[in-house]
Amino acid sequence: MISGRCAACKYLRRRCPSDCIFSLYFPPNDPQRFACVHRIYGASNVAKMLQQLPPPLRAEAAETLYLEARCRIEDPVYGCVGVISQLYEQLQSAERELAKTQAEIAVLSCNPQEAPFDQANSNFNNLLPHQYCPPSTQNSWFN
Amino acid sequence: MISGRCAACKYLRRRCPSDCIFSLYFPPNDPQRFACVHRIYGASNVAKMLQQLPPPLRAEAAETLYLEARCRIEDPVYGCVGVISQLYEQLQSAERELAKTQAEIAVLSCNPQEAPFDQANSNFNNLLPHQYCPPSTQNSWFN
Numbered sequence: 001m002i003s004g005r006c007a008a009c010k011y012l013r014r015r016c017p018s019d020c021i022f023s024l025y026f027p028p029n030d031p032q033r034f035a036c037v038h039r040i041y042g043a044s045n046v047a048k049m050l051q052q053l054p055p056p057l058r059a060e061a062a063e064t065l066y067l068e069a070r071c072r073i074e075d076p077v078y079g080c081v082g083v084i085s086q087l088y089e090q091l092q093s094a095e096r097e098l099a100k101t102q103a104e105i106a107v108l109s110c111n112p113q114e115a116p117f118d119q120a121n122s123n124f125n126n127l128l129p130h131q132y133c134p135p136s137t138q139n140s141w142f143n
Numbered sequence: 144m145i146s147g148r149c150a151a152c153k154y155l156r157r158r159c160p161s162d163c164i165f166s167l168y169f170p171p172n173d174p175q176r177f178a179c180v181h182r183i184y185g186a187s188n189v190a191k192m193l194q195q196l197p198p199p200l201r202a203e204a205a206e207t208l209y210l211e212a213r214c215r216i217e218d219p220v221y222g223c224v225g226v227i228s229q230l231y232e233q234l235q236s237a238e239r240e241l242a243k244t245q246a247e248i249a250v251l252s253c254n255p256q257e258a259p260f261d262q263a264n265s266n267f268n269n270l271l272p273h274q275y276c277p278p279s280t281q282n283s284w285f286n
Contacts, residue, residue, distance in 0.1 A: 040192075042185050049183075049219060057220045064224040068211060076192060077200045080223035081207040087230040094237040101244045108251040 007034040012043060021047045025062035033066050040069035150177040155186060164190045168205035176209050183212035 008022035009015065011034050016023055022043075026034040037046050046065060050058045072079035151165035152158065154177050159166055165186075169177040180189050189208060193201045215222035 040184065040188065042188050045183065045185050045188075049215075053219055061220045064221050067224050068215075068222055072192075072211075076196060077204045078207050079211055080227065081210050084223065084226055084230060087227065087234060091230060091234045091237060094234060094241055098237060098241045098244060101241060101248060104248055105244060105251065108248065 004028075007031045008038075008043060011035060011038060021050050025050070025059055036069040036073060037062075037065050040072050041065065147171075150174045151181075151186060154178060154181060164193050168193070168202055179212040179216060180205075180208050183215050184208065 005016035005028060006020055006023035007026040007028050007030060009020060010028060011031065022034065026037075041049075046062075049065065050061060053061050068080050071083060075082050078085070148159035148171060149163055149166035150169040150171050150173060152163060153171060154174065165177065169180075184192075189205075192208065193204060196204050211223050214226060218225050221228070
């Protein structure tokens, strides 16, 4: 066992050269990090991708490659794209809710006498006047 | 040139076997699709990932691998993780805005006499009291 080898060189069972492309981004104390990217991209592809970047950007690239590889291992069908879909749906839902809430403010501001005033039962959800949010508005919101 | 080869076998300059793992997901009319995943993952890694999945899930996996590869080519430092960060920021911004707007409704509902009442100029946009939308929030909206 040669001491001081990075996680990649340990994994690949080779000597860790002084100019090793992996050593800064795959320290020996986190062998899983390299195992993940190796399994998804292969060591030579990771090396190629890092080498093509200016050195100050390589740490960030190694981190995002690791995150994407972990995502793909956890979800072999959707990978990171599954996270993107979920976030996009949450965003659309928040925007629909915001549009409804803004419409409600418009109604309350124009017709303050119409404001529901059953304070005991008031909460944000049952205050929303659904007739002021036609589906067409909701669908086109922020598209 | 052997006709009927899939994009992967054309790219790899080999015969396309009848049970080719790529042929269903990398048709010959879209050579860029295979070129992208080959550049990021390598053909053998893509084949391995597809083979490890049940056949009905392979088309979706090929599609998300392609999307992730394209993202990585367009953004070699952040790849798909860049999209995730942006969506996450947008979601947080939308949720902050929603919380502010809901707080505003609570104020309007409790104190309807405080509502602005220039009905002639009212519409959904200019009714929104801008003191509740500081410029910093507006500027960061969907950036």
